[in-house]
Amino acid sequence: MNFEQLRALAAIIDEGTFEAAADLLRISPSAVSQRIKALERSVGQVVVRRGAPCTPTEAGVVLLRTARQVQVLEAETWSALGTGAASRPVTPVAVNADSLATWFVAVLREAAGWPDTTVKLHVEDQDHSSKLLSRGDVVGAVTGSPTPVNGCRVERLGSMRYLPVAAPALVERYRTGSGVDWGAMPVLEFNAKDALQDEVLRARGVSPPRHTIPSSEAFLAALRAGLGWGMIPELQLGADLDDGSLTLLEDGAHRDVALYWQVWTLDAERLDRISESVRRLGRQALRDAGRKSLDADAAPG
Template identity: 55%
Template sequence: MNFEYLRALSAVVETGSFEAAARLVGVTASAVSQRIKALESSVGQVVVRRGPPATATAAGRVLLKMARQVQELEADTLEGLGQGPQRRAAASIAVDSYSLATWFSPVLADMADWADIELDLRITEQNSDRAGLLGKGDVLGAVSTHPNPIGGCRVERLGIMRYIPVAAPALIRRFSNGQGPDWQKMPMIRCTDDDLHDRVLGMRAVSDPPPTHTIPTPDSVLEAARAGLGWGLIPELQFYSTGKATGLARLEPPLYIDVELFWHCWSISSSRLERVSRAIRRASQQLHQS
């Protein structure tokens, strides 16, 4: 299969148009169009929906994953030959917002010194479908709660993200029943659609959920909890770095929910991908390791 055809496909999907793809690969828009048509003829299927924006069809997504992996190997080969990167290559990584707000930031600091990578960060939920993102080639790696690898990928355990329930002291006093917080009545703050809060309520034998507010980001959960809107679950890392400073307190008796995190990435031999994996591995040492 002609690599220039695959390169054209990747550029069209990345930029969303034939004209922008032409500028990216350094040829005319007509040449990009001819390469896409030739690719479609060779596989006998339409691979690009002519937008705007231009997007990959189901067949195109299958080829796109291969195209991006081949590009990764090409960049690695050129580096090994001492030719250096022809241009910065995109490194698409999926990570959940709580990880990004806590232990993941050293990865960004590492990447700041890399001249051959443009980071494309995808924010996902911890329990999101990493199989879809990796399987379609949308990302080269993903932080996930799923322990099992998918086809063509490898997985390694990163550690445990520990979540603790916190609230403003005034809210705790307001909803205290003399034996601690009244979990049935005290309002709750959710950041994402997960079962972590339900697990806490189950530990406190609460069958019906209390009044619940939905807040979009980890930082805004802190702000909302500090304002007394309700109690929320936040990473222990976040609490000890900023929580006490913003006047939040842990709910008693001390409770926590542990969530294991894993790093999934393509099973290809690439020094750039291994560099990303090493940076993530180092940063994850902040997590509980047992």
């Protein structure tokens, strides 16, 4: 294999098709196809599932990780040589939607001042973003997993606290004595993987009507509109509880979700820079940031 073949593989997975990859690389689709065929011959396995979009096979995932790492090191090399080539490489990062809607905005504000880097965000649930790291789709991820992906290091950022809240009008509609009818009052969920509300409902043995709102900003708007109750990040609430826009349904029913930063174990200034930003700003915003950090390195792979 060679780097041009790996570059073609990464372009196909990023762009979804051979034709789009050809446009990105400024070569013909035939040349892209030839590079992939040569790569598959050299490793003796199919590396791309041809489809819409194209996806990597298991062998392709391994090679894709290598391709991403080589791209990072190539950018570092050009920078060290001072040639100006490859001056704005893409740094793909995964972050959960609630972090992106709150504390991670400060990271983006700092990234705006990095003239040599562009950021590509993948928005993924914190319990599933580690998969993007293992596939080589991203170089770093805000994740809920303390177990390092092979070839990555992990450190604890802190905990994001979620509070059960609802609009006052919704609470009044479903009030029963000193509480609410949890089995009848509609609940909001972010997506099918959102288990925060289920934890509260399981303790009560009920299953109320559900609305799915797959956007952090729209989720908060739906809460304020009285569509249902839901678990919302404390960081996102602002003055909602103070001004009466939302009501806390129950004291002590909060959930704390630990967040970690996982990043490849490469000696690269760009990775160190974004890691420092995420670490510092995450710990400033999140709870329990003073706990002992997990700095675990896995063997490169």
